[in-house]
Amino acid sequence: MRLPEEFSFNCPLKINCGSHAVAHLPAALSAANAHAPLILANRDQVGKKGLNTVVDAFKTSGLTLGIYDRLPDLPEPDLMPVLARMYRDGGCDSVIAVGNGSVVDTAKCLNLMVSAGDHGASADCGNCMDKPSVLRPLMVVATAGGNGDEVTGYANDGVHRLRSSRLVPAAVFIDPAMLGDQDDHQVVDGALIALTHAVETFIDASTGPMCRAYAHTAIGLIVKFLPLVLRKTDRKKNLCAVVNGQVAAGCAFSASPPGICHVLATQFKESTDLSLGFLMSILLPHLVAEAGLVQPEQVGELLYPMVGPDIFSVTAADLKTSRTTVLIWEFFDAINTELVQKIPTSLMGAGLTDEQINRIQSRVGRGATNGHVARIIDSARQDPDMTAGW
Structure with missing residues (x-):
């Protein structure tokens, strides 16, 4: 730790x-x-x-x-x-x-x-x-x-x-x-915002262990129970778990600065009707992949709340980061299976043009994070290689 x-x-x-x-x-x-x-x-x-x-x-x-x-x-x-x-x-x-x-x-x-x-x-x-x-x-x-x-x-x-x-x-x-019958799209959108906040907080090197503990809890609850909510399996009980995850993510987000996905998605929201959580989800796997190149050990620790202690303990250290990224793709794929309106696989798939994307990149990608922002956006710009993930 x-x-x-x-x-x-x-x-x-x-x-x-x-x-x-x-x-x-x-x-x-x-x-x-x-x-x-x-x-x-x-x-x-x-x-x-x-x-x-x-x-x-x-x-x-x-x-x-x-x-x-x-x-x-x-x-x-x-x-x-x-x-x-x-x-x-x-x-x-x-x-x-x-x-x-x-x-x-x-x-x-x-x-x-x-x-x-x-x-x-x-x-x-x-x-x-x-x-x-x-x-x-x-x-x-x-x-x-x-x-x-x-x-x-x-x-x-x-x-x-x-x-x-x-x-x-x-x-x-x-x-x-x-926790009555809510529109699936609204439930998913809120959960994806919370998940993105939790992941960005978890891998932020400036956050303390208590903040990361809340983020860890949020990730585990949302990843495990959101697909069950959409499958209508004991819906209220599973919704209760997802809402707890959102609350935990909010507690973590309060104690950390907004991350790259949050900032970029908020900017992109001005140019598209796609909901904020869906925009964050387009960016999140690419953020995790980029962070894994810089701080592989921290990103590898994301695997723990997603799979639990048993699988985490038997996964080789040099495979934890790549496995985490693949699991995020698989999670979004499981969500899309249950949704009528799917999470797009790219920024352009969300209806954003190159001009709009470049304008946001020039506005946000400044200072020390400029290179990271550019690589995340370029990776998320078009559909990913289907043989490597989603």
């Missing part, structure tokens, strides 16, 4: 997982000295049954609830002052986000606004970032289709991408009852 000379890791998140996990919400709030939560949700995302499951957890608690279940699909800055007034007029002292994506982003931004003392006069949550204060308790009830960003210190207020360790929720609740 390698140990960087300097690293930092902080994970204040509490994870509650299992059947009837949401039933522990009242106790968790009471432990945080909170007694009047505002529940935020998107009714189309979570469904009436899911929202009722959360509300029913409070039937005998004696706590006062506020509920707003009409959040839009994307964060809307103009909505923040309205929610802030609702929060204060209702005497609320905490926030519960039921769902993923923009629901949790909105909850984080609202919590930042009301905790910082902004009385709803400004919808720009970015103005609150520099005001030191302790945020109110924020709980997240996870649903299928997230990507791990929900438990990070990142949030999108509709205008800015905010980052602060104070934005990390106090707790996340992963309950099979909340």
